[in-house]
Amino acid sequence: MSSLFHISERNHLGMILMSELAERHDASGFTRLTDIAKNMKMPLGYLEEIAFTLKKAGLIEGRQGPQGGYRLTELPQKITAEKILTALEGPLALVACQNTATPCPVEHKCVSRSLWGRLQKNILVTLRQTTLADL
Numbered sequence: 001m002s003s004l005f006h007i008s009e010r011n012h013l014g015m016i017l018m019s020e021l022a023e024r025h026d027a028s029g030f031t032r033l034t035d036i037a038k039n040m041k042m043p044l045g046y047l048e049e050i051a052f053t054l055k056k057a058g059l060i061e062g063r064q065g066p067q068g069g070y071r072l073t074e075l076p077q078k079i080t081a082e083k084i085l086t087a088l089e090g091p092l093a094l095v096a097c098q099n100t101a102t103p104c105p106v107e108h109k110c111v112s113r114s115l116w117g118r119l120q121k122n123i124l125v126t127l128r129q130t131t132l133a134d135l
Helices: 009-023 033-040 044-056 081-089 113-129
Strands: 060-063 069-072
Touching (some): 009 069, 044 060, 044 081, 081 113
Antiparallel strands (some): 060 069
16 A cells, blocks of 8 residues: 555554453453454454564453453553554654654754654644543
8 A cells, every 4th residue: 555654554453452452341351362353354363463562562461261361451541542553663753863862964954854743743642642442
């Protein structure tokens, strides 16, 4: 897909997975990935990879066995879209120079840096304000 801004399949499926777990959060049980994969027509193997990453980041916890599966580690109101996407991909950077400690040698002459910076800032505000409960 050719597009100016493109959300990766990993991020898209990660948000769906987390939203599905948020829907079931009040049940306080664990949800099997096979159920989510079947319900949402998602590839189970890829969903397992995504769940592993989210578990490693501390956003979900897992349990094996007949009553096993995954669940959120926090209330849906506390988990932001930024936390999820950062766990899956790392910090947001529309252009490479936005998230680097090294100053850009042409920063004072770069006309597009401020545009991307403003856009990135607005995206971050939205991601920080949007929680799983909002979805």
